[in-house]
Amino acid sequence: MTEKETVAELLARSNRLGADPRNTNYAGGNTSAKGTGIDPVTGGPVELLWVKGSGGDLGTLTEAGLASLRLDRLRSLVSVYPGVDREDEMVAAFDFCLHGRAGAAPSIDTAMHGLVDAAHVDHLHPDSGIALATAANGEALTKECFGDRVAWVPWRRPGFQLGLDIAAIRTKHPQAIGVVLGGHGITAWGDSSAECEANSLDIIRTAAAFIESHGRAEPFGAALPDFAPLPQTRRHERAAALFPLLRGLASTDRAQVGHYTDSDVVLEFLSRAEHPRLAALGTSCPDHFLRTKVRPLVLDLPPTAPLADVSARLRELHQAYRDEYAAYYDRHATPDSPAMRGADPAIVLVPGVGMFSFGANKQTARVAGEFYVNAINVMRGAEAVSEYRPIPESEKFRIEYWELEEAKLRRMPKPKPLATRVAFVTGGGSGIGRATAIRLAAEGACVVVADRDAVAARAVAESIGGTDTAVAVDVDVTDEARIAAAMRGAVLAFGGVDLVVNNAGLSISKPLLDTTVQDWDVQHDVMARGSFLVARAAAGVMAEQGMGGDIVYIASKNGVFAGPNNVAYGAAKADQAHQVRLLAAELGQYGIRVNGVNPDGVVRGSGIFAGGWGAQRAAVYGVKEEDLGAFYAQRTLLKREVLPEHVAAAVFTLVGPDLSHTTGTHIPVDAGVAAAFLR
Template identity: 65%
Template sequence: MKKLSELTPAVNELISRSNRLGADPKVTNYAGGNTSAKATITDPISGKPTSLIFVKGSGGDLGTLKEEGIAVLYTDKVHELKNVYPGEQREDEMVALFDYCLFGKGGAAPSIDTSMHGLVDKLHVDHLHPDSIIAFATSADGPAITKKCFGDEILWVDWRRPGFQLGLDIAKIAAENPNAKGCILGGHGLTTWADTSDECEKRSLDAIKKAEDFIKANGKSEPFGASIAKYKALAEAERRARAAQLSPILRGVASQDARMVGHFTDSDVVLDFIASQSLQKLAALGTSCPDHFLRTKVSPMVLDTEPGADLEQVTARIRTLHEEYRASYSAYYNRHATKESPAIRGADPLIILVPGIGMFSYGKDKQTARVAGEFYVNAINVMRGAEALSTYAPISELEKFRIEYWDLEEAKLRRMPKPKALAGQIAIVTGGASGIGRAIVQRYFDEGACVAIADRDLEGAKKLIAEMGNSERLLAVGVDVTLEDQVAAAVNATTLAFGGIDILVNNAGLSLSKSLVDTTVSDWDLQHNVMARGSFLFSREVAKAMIVQKMAGNILYIASKNAVFAGPNNVAYGATKADQAHQVRLLAAELGEYGIRVNGINPDGVVQGSGIFASGWGANRAAVYGVEEEKLGAFYAQRSILKLEVLPSHIAAAAFAFVAGDLPLTTGSHIPVDSGVASAFLR
């Protein structure tokens, strides 16, 4: 089958228009809204001219839309669905019928909004969720404000849940008002139409700009009221330090039903809202646009303590408010659920507002958590606009429930791929920019984790992230593991970036191969400071976060066969590795009551990709054993039972096995990954 763009130039026009519209957060939110184009092609079966509708498919994003994200349907078949429409009581049945209207195979699944695009008798249709327009749509005086601003160019449609009937309503308005350029959907968003792609885009942008200008010209200067002095934002450095302290605590309460990743936002928009007199009132009313509350829940959890209050008291208050939030959400579910409703999906908040500090948002992964925060910023902008012009009046609680627990939304969730083994997990890997650490970073990332690469070589960590695609699931943190303040800062940076921490891999290391008599105090101190002291410092700081997070966790030590094997010219390295090995046992005994498991891995020499071996250790060890340096890996392999070289990927596999869930009762243990070195057997 031909590519869509080969069928008609309208497809490329649609993609370009969609990408431009979706790139501007003032126009629409991530994965929100949809666009369409109709075009006539020659039907490959009948050979006759046939009208097709090309429309953004279900779950896609306008800003990144490509051909594969477009659903293609016969326009006449979409219209013929009017003949079998059973009415609003059986509205959901219509979505399944879209499959019988599809042209060809492949492409995206048609969205619930397909009828809006197919039934309107215009070649191009945009449906968007601009903050300024939704401010009109959620104002108590929305119809009058829309009339005053737009006259007869943009009309008003009362709230109706997305579906076939809404498509019929909008098509009727477009047909009966030939001079109209679009309409505002009460509680929801904007729809515009035109006979060319450029004109449709222009109408959308003009309407958004006109609404923005109208709010500026006619709105109150302080729609949220005056700020409350005790909720004044802390200075940036203090604010973000406090946010890092709160992050694991808040993630713990947001993850009672399902493990969440977090995102922190302290933009001026957020800080202004959470310090205002209207915070509690507006937060309780919740969001309105379906795209908003599907990702933020109907309302946030709001902390009511002062920004600099005692942390222990704040923590107690957080836990009390969380219990109240869960009870309130469960009551909301029970008020509206019927025997046909899907089961409750969890009663934890997805948005937590902390006056003077900022907003914490949560999702199953980093992107979802960030997008949830972006959606709540959209909601704040909407509330500001609505309160400036009138009174914020979102759709009813019942309507929100009908959207949140819609069978069609449940079907979307069922279509989601099975999460990877470490999805939702947050890891710090020290010495993660090269060698064993790099391999562990890659394995954890491939298995779905968020990973902080903590390395003295910050540029190396950044380079690795670039090589891995610049994913927002990766964080580069520069740190000297021997310095207490830098270690604490690295852990704080990780919890602030991802919400908390689940896994620590103490991997940073170095080695100097010298005889006893040639080993200096500086040699001894350097190795013990980096590995023994560094592991202690990181384990201590991570344990603090894990304990208040109350989500258990894993601490791993990359020790060495040298922790138990006695070899020549190795006193400082072997002794510090033995120190690390015993830290495993000590911490396992101490942290077990919190569900924190502590284990170790004992590799033999890993030559490939090793920063340690490349920095001189390899040459020294080769000299000790009387082999050429480039053959050192093979030498190590031949002295082992299995005669196989140990690679970074083998260590990464062991590091994955410890944290992936299949060893839940293993703690205080070491796994040798040495191809079998009898003298290093654990006994």
């Protein structure tokens, strides 16, 4: 088989295994294949190992995510291995075994794959396998479940010695198709890629069937009626009410984005008598607790408790969690340990409501929640056939504050300027709103695209990326109830709101004597009243979070400049302009900055101009509608047309890190209209 064929086969197997959450969690586990390649120096054949590199995901693995190493060099490391006290040094040695110039960095599990005498090796983290691995009598259960087809390996931190241990078992037990790694996961092998995959699935499915047939019916104990799940509508309302507070607490040390999960798995776990005991034991698999921290924060009040009591209790539990985490660090830290990274929980469990998970971005928060669902499944399986017994706390600390994990964190790219911030953009389906949503997302923000046109909002959100980056909400800014619903949607999507762009607008161009009360009301309802309602709803969320925030009004030069046939629009924009000053003065106490942008007419891509305003203004100025943008440009000092992207750039400037001390101001984006100069 050629090198290309071997790699293609490995990637296909990896993607199949990684696509099924029963086999392994996101970014968990690794796969490998051995084969023959060409030495670029000698032109002769050379034995190679291709293995998933550090930080990759099996389900989406590509060739760029593989590390390629020379087997002769890798196996030669056995003779220079200095022992478990210095085995971390072996990871650096892997770099000297690399073949070629591209590819991913080798992971800590590389030795496991290279030293085991099999052409293909899979290391996975299936819930069923980890359930046996974390059972109090896991070794005996493994024997009962598999006989001599699968061996038991006592807990050992991933590394070179673990690779040696598994290699020795493979040699000693040639009939074995794999091993269960105590507290950790499984490893399987085969002479062909198909055989290796079949053996992996055999171990996973056999373990699941064993637990199903031998396990007790209620592994989490008796039901707690007071902790039963709320009906879905009430559950989501409660979650939206609590999420800003929880996000603010979880962001005490560094800002976080949130994810909400109310799956049956989570709700059932939290409704049972044993959930406090099991949650306190924490997770076991290293991949799990590196994402979820050693244990979650668990609310001990029923879902029907008054919201004020729940909020007060969560603050108490959060402080206790921070104190306990600091004590955990102090118990196990050595002079060489990295500094404590943060004492806030990554997982918060609220009975009857669900799970709130947190991370440096939406994907990290979502995956942390997925990992805790894996942990719940592991606990269920272990408790069904035995007693859940994770690895010791001291071992968790050794991995959480492992220098190799610290080095992985140092390799991560620098966060973008708006990372961890959640933006809510009204009128986001077109024109300035669309350009602003796209720009804020490009700068790292999670974006909620809010628009009365749900189809347009969804199209913009999908163009930005998946739901980890942008979501769409249907909102009419004149409707208080729909604003509240849209804000709840934003909170449930990302944990809160940090940045609001009041952009929704329309215009009707008429002389005073032709302007009806309806003309006046609809423009003031959308822009003056609508901006007020959105700002009020957002400010409530921001104040609850305690993380500060930004509110930006897309006003207009017409709020300053008195143009003809424009009384209702100009007055509404002047109202918005003064709201900026009023709210800046009031909301500064919460660290919320309020600023505005005053564009000139933005014709290209504008929903307002396309909806009739362009034709009306063109008639006022006596030009063709298609020439209106050029006409506006020629009356400016710079002779340049203002585009949506120029306004979006001003918004980013106001909410980015460089103007952190600016509030209550307006930035003109009009290419220079002297009559609209601020004074």
